[in-house]
Amino acid sequence: MSKLNKDILYLIFEEVHDKKTLFSCLLVNKTWCDMIIRNLWRDPWRFLKNRKDELLLLNIIISYLSVESKNYLKSQGINIFTKSCDKPLYNYITFCKHLNLNAIGMILVKTIKCEPKISIILNEIFNLFINGKTKFTHLYIPKNFDCQLNLIPGVENCLSEIEFLSCDTTINDKSLTGLMTICKSIKELELFMGLSDNNFGFARLIKQQKNLFKIRFLPSKVYPIYYPCDDQFYDLIENSLIKHADTIEYLKTPRHFNTKIISSFINLKILVMNNHYMNWKFLWDQNLSFPNLEILNVSRFPINILVNIIKHARNLIELSIEKIYTIIDNKKIIQAIYQNCPRLKYLKMLIYNINILEFKNILINCQDLNELYVVATEYLWEDLFKILAEFSPTNLYKFKFALMIVMLESLVKFFKLWQGRRPMILEFFTNSSDIKKVMKKYKSKGIVKEYNYEFNSKKDDFWISFR
Template sequence: MSKLNKDILYLIFDELHDKNTLFSCLLVNKTWCEMIIRNLWRDPWKFKEDRNGKLLLNTIVTHLSEESKKYLKSQGINIRSRSYNKILFNYITFCKHLNLSVIRMILNKIIENKSKIIIIMNEILKLFINEKTKFTHLYLPEKFDYQLNLIPEAKNCLSEIEFLSCDTSINDKTLIGLMEICYSIKELELFMELENNNYGFTKLIKQQKKLLKIHFLPNSKYPIYYPCHDSYYDAIENSLFNHSSTIEYLKTPRHINTIILSSFVNLKVLDMSNHYMNWEFKWNQNLIFPHLEILKVSRFSIHTVINIIEHTSGHLLELSIEKVYWNNESIIQAIYQNCPKLKYLKMMLENKDLLEFKNILINCQDLNELYIVTAHYFWGDLFEILAEYSPMNLYKFTFTMMIIISESLVDFFKLWEGRRPMILKFFSNSKNIKKIMQNYKAKGIIKDYDYKLDYKEDLIWVRMCR
C-alpha cells in the first residue's frame, strides 16, 4: 500500500470513534502511533470509567513539575505517579478539551479531604493552562469558583473556546472572568439550578460572535421535571435574540416563548423532549422552520405537534414523539404528508393506527429506523405490514412494552427473508425467543439483536395513555 499523506491519515483517524479500533492502530508504526495519540488525547475525558479515570489522573500527575510535586507533598498530598515509566509525549499539549468536571469527579473518588482536592485542582489548572495549549472545549464542574482569568496564560489558552458547559449558579467573579476571555463560543450547555442562578449569563450570551447551539438542561441531582424560576428562563431566552439568525440547535426543558422561537429562522434541531413539558400548552401561532431536520417533542398537545410538522418544508430527517396522547391518526397523517425525507421515527402505536401507519411506510421511502412504543398485542398484524410495506432502507427496529408471541416473530422473520438483515431491539425473558433470535441470526436474516432493552420510561408513558 502506498504511503498515505499525514493529513489524510489524520482525517481518517478523526472519523474513527471506536476506541478499540484506534488502540489496535497504535502498534502499526511510529507515525500512526503519534497521530492516534494526538487524536485520543484531544478529548481523553471520554475514557473516564473508574479504572481509566485513575490511569488518566496518574498520567496527568506525571506531567507536574518537580516544584508542584514538592508543594503537594508539603501539603500532605502524595499522589503516586509512575515516574519510572518515562512518558513518550507531552500529552497535555494535545488536549483540546479541558474537562474540569471529570477531573474533579476522579479526585472525589480517590481523595476524601475536600481541602486537598482544591489544592490538587489548583496545580492541575496551572499544568493545563500554559503557553503551549489552546483549548476549544471547556467543561466547568458544579459550583466552580476559580477565577480562570487570573491565571497568567488563561487568555491565550481559552480565547478560542467554542464550547462551554457549566451550571448557572457560578459566582460573579468566575463568570466575569469567563466574559473577559470567551467571545467565540458557538455551543453553550447550561445546567439550570433551582435557585441562585446568575443573571450575568445573559451578558455572556449576548457578547458571543456567532452562537450556533444551545442546551438548557436541568441539574442532574434534581428530578428532571423541576424547573428553575421562570423569570430566569425568560431572561436567558431573551438574550438569545442577539443570535436569532445563527442558532441552529436548541434543547430546552420547557416551552419557549413563541416570539423568540419563531425568530430562529435557521433552526435545524429542536429538542423539547424533557419531562417538564406541559401537554396542555398550545402555541397560538404557526411556527415555521424551513430548515428543521430533527424534532424531538414530549408532553405536547396534538395541535402543537402537528403544527410544527406541517411547517418544516419537508426537510425532517428525525422525529421523536413521546408522551403525546390521543388522536394518533392525525399525527400519522401529518408525518406521511409532510416528511418525505424521514429517516428515523419514534412514536406510540395502537391497533387502530395500523392502516394509517402503513402510509408512513409507503410515503417515507428513506425511513431507516423505527422505534415503536405500545402495550397492544397486535404483533402479527404489525409484523405483516412491516414485512410487506417497509421501504428498502428500513432495517432497524425497536419495540418496547411488548410481549411478543414466538409464532408471530418467526412469521416476521420468514416474511423478511431476502431483505437487508435487520437490527432488532426489544425486551423479553423468554428462552424460546432467545433461541429463535440466535437461529435467524445464523441464517443471516438478523444482523444483530438486543432483547434486554430497558423500557421503564415507555412503561410509564403507556400506562398514562390507557
C-alpha cells in the first residue's frame, strides 16, 4: 500500500507546475520531500524568475564542482565561489533531466564579463553534469556550442535517451556530428533558424530519428521579426520530414510548407504558423485539410485556405487567428466555426460590430467554449457584452479583450446581466480608477472570480493559472 501511495503521489506531483505549491509540500514528511526534490530538480531552469534565482542556482551547481575543478578555475583567474557550506542532503545534479546549457550560459554572461572565462566555466559545469550516471531527456544547446559530444567519456550513457533537443541551426559540423552520433531517439525538436550559415547536416539528424512527433521551427532570437528566409536550407529540412509523415502531430513554422509534404502529415493535431518572413509565398492547395487537427494558431493566412481547414477540422478545440481580415472574410470565418467546430474550447479572433449577430451563433453552437479572447477594432462593448451575457454557454467564463476601450457603464451592465452565472475571469487593459473599483466591487459580490487590468497581448499566463 505504501508503494502504491508513493506512485500515486508521484503522478500527482508530476502535474503540479507551481513552485509555491511544491515548496509548501516539502515539509509534510520525508517521503513527500524526496519526491518534491526530484520534481523541482528535474528541470530547475523553469523556476528562474529573477537574478536572485539565477545566482542561487549557479552557486548550488558550482558547489558540486570537484576540488580539482575548483583549483583549475582558480588557476585561470576565476574565483566565483561562495563561502563553504554544509554538504547538501541530496545530490541534486543526479535528479536533473533537463540539461539547459543555454540557461547556464546566459547566467554566466550576466555574472562574468570575460567571454574566454565564461567558456572555461561552462566546460567545467558541463563535465559536472556529464558524469556517466545522470540520464537526461532534454538537451538545450547554445548558438556558440563548440564541442564534439561523442568524444567525451560517459556522455553516451547520459545523452543517449534524449527525447527533446533545442538547438540553433548554425552550430558547426563538429558539434552537430556529436549530436547525430548520440541522439537518435528525439521525439521533440526545436530549431532556431538563422538568416544564413545554417548547417545542412540537420537534415540528416532529422532523418535518423525513430519517432519524431513534434517539431518547432523558430526565427533565431538575434534577428528581428520579418526578415528574408534561407529558402534552400528550409526546403531541405522540409523534405527530411517526409520520413516522419505518419508520426508528426505538432508543427510550428514561421513560413508555409510545401503542400505535398504538409498534406502527408495525416496525424497532425497542432499547427502553429505565424509568418515571420518577408519573402513568404503561399502555394498551398486551397483544398488542403487536416481532419485530426485539434489546435490551430495562424497569422497572415489566406482566407480561402483558412476557411477550408476550419471546415474540415471537426475535432478543433483551440483556434487562434491573429490576422485582421475584411468584414466579409471575418463573417466567413465565423460561419465556418459555428457550422463545423462543436468541440471548440478556446477562441481568439477579431470581431466586427456588423458581425455580432453572426458571432452569436458560435456561442449557441459551440457549447464547450471555455475561453474567449476578443480582438476589436471598433467600440463594440455594448452589443458584445449583451450577447455574451445572454448566449454564452455554461462552460464559458474566461474573457480577454484586446484593443478595446471598455466603458464603465457597459461593464456594470455586463456584470449585472452575468449575475447567477459562473464567476468570470476577466482580463483587459485600463487605467481608470473607477473601473478598478467596480471590478473589486463585483469580485466581492462573487460575480467576478479574478481580474487583471495589466493586459499583455502576447501572454495568456493569467488565464493559464486558472486551468
